[in-house]
Amino acid sequence: MFFHIVMERNMQLHPRHFGRNLRENIVSKLMKDVEGTCSGRHGFVVAITGIENIGKGLIRDGTGFVTFPVKYQCVVFRPFKGEILEAVVTMVNKMGFFAEAGPVQIFVSNHLIPDDMEFQSGDMPNYTTSDGSVKIQKDSEVRLKIIGTRVDATEIFCIGTIKDDFLGVINDPATA
């Protein structure tokens, strides 16, 4: 799920950035530092959408660096247990398949793939129904349900299932 939230961060800035462009420098450094990172609490920071305010800078003794407390708005992404997600399949093997939804790695074990789908090996391994109408392979888009999540400092792992109503392939690149 995506959230639009306000977060706060102390930015340390080298004195060379001081001057007319101080504000721009802080913002660009903030974007570089924060976007694309992952925090266990909030999930994955997708983008900074705005700056609420930049507080008074505090000069560090000895170094000349200045610390600014910055409040900013950002869009974060965090998967939840029970959530339905759409993801792109990255790898298919006999254990199941791996999919990605942005930075999130999802594993769907073959226990949680409908029983009528069989694994087919070959140079393009896939799971296919007996009549061949539905096929999951690399780059397929699937709708799945998250049944377990783990958000680390840098990564998000999820366990998913497609063994439920209305889950499974939503767009097959082979037929598209």
Add this chain to the structure above:
Amino acid sequence: MSLVTDSPVNSSSSDDFAALLDSALDSASSDSSPVEEAKDDDDVEIESIKRHKVENMGSTEEPDGSTSQVSVTEVLEEESTKQNTCTHPGSFGDMCIICGQRLEQESGVTFGYIHKGLRLNNDEIVRLRSKDMKNLLRHKKLHLVLDLDHTLLNSTQLVHMTPEEEYLKSQTDSLQDVSNGSLFMLENMHMMTKLRPFVRTFLKEASEMYEMHIYTMGDRAYALAMANILDPKREYFGERVISRDDGTQKHQKGLDVVLGQESAVLILDDTENAWTKHKENLILMERYHFFRSSCHQFGFNCKSLSELKSDESETEGALATVLKVLKQIHNNFFDNTSDNLMGRDVRQVLKTLRQEILKDCKIVFSRVFPTKFQAENHQLWKMAEQLGATCSTELDPSVTHVVATDAGTEKSRWAAKEKKFLVHPRWIEATNYLWQKLPEENFSVSVVKNQ
């Protein structure tokens, strides 16, 4: 989705959001977010409806007898126990792959080469293997585990190259299109790699009969770089590239990280000692030394192929030979349709085929083993027996070959007198590598002069 418009956007501090998340995660707590609450309510409602239905069923069927009631409760119990006792057959990022529960202790075998954070327990591995076996046999395929260094290719560090090898640096093939070249310089790894002649054809033909894996003692980065050169289109190996980082034992290779039934796996490797537990699956390869540093490493002080500006033969080299053997084994495994395929063992097929080579030979060794050495335990003795020959310590008319390094020994002279073959020990080794009985004349023994 009232949550999004509701609180966090307008709230001034991120702590609010964190608190909200925490409460959302803890579904048991009562004062959770509106969304969670709504969901919980739904769940409760659905559940109560279900319960209601079941109760109804029970009550309507009650007059028929108490047995149905029992069965209903049994079903309920069964369902609940099924949910409670997930066996946790494996984990991904420390979560069970079936129920999504966080697992405290790590168990099972890590399959890091397939995906980071993936682990499987033994029962699951067994299950996957037997499922895989059926699939494999339907496609008439077996597993083949390939070593990289000295088997499919030869690599050297750039710093170890001799002045005589410098000319190679100007002959490297481009890394843009790796599908045709055979000599590559990997600057970022400070390495030069030469593919063994015939390797492209070998991989192409073997891939039709075998599901292939790479298993190398090199590190992960090296393994992937080599896989990329050997298989630029990713049609042969897929994710089945195993490096020493993925093995379960130090300085050993093991089939425990290979998801294939051991009775259907063949191994091609130049180092027998790496596979102590799986010698029966192993086809030993003659080492491919192209660079000087590689020769040097194994104690050969002769000129290397690179210095002589030559190479192994394309059509009669080790890979061409072993491909024939692989075809033969594949044929023998799938050919006789009489008994069931599942019960067959490729190790047995390999053994039988190997024993054909020197079937009618009776070998006597002369001064090949140290005097106090138990002859039966010597490598050559064992090798000869594996090739189907009979070994003996005594001379008698049925003996066909005498193996010696010196034509002057008593047994050698006997062989000359009785018109038996007198061959060098290399004859056995070469036969073992090339899988055919070689002409004995090429391995004659000369008299060593005693001073």
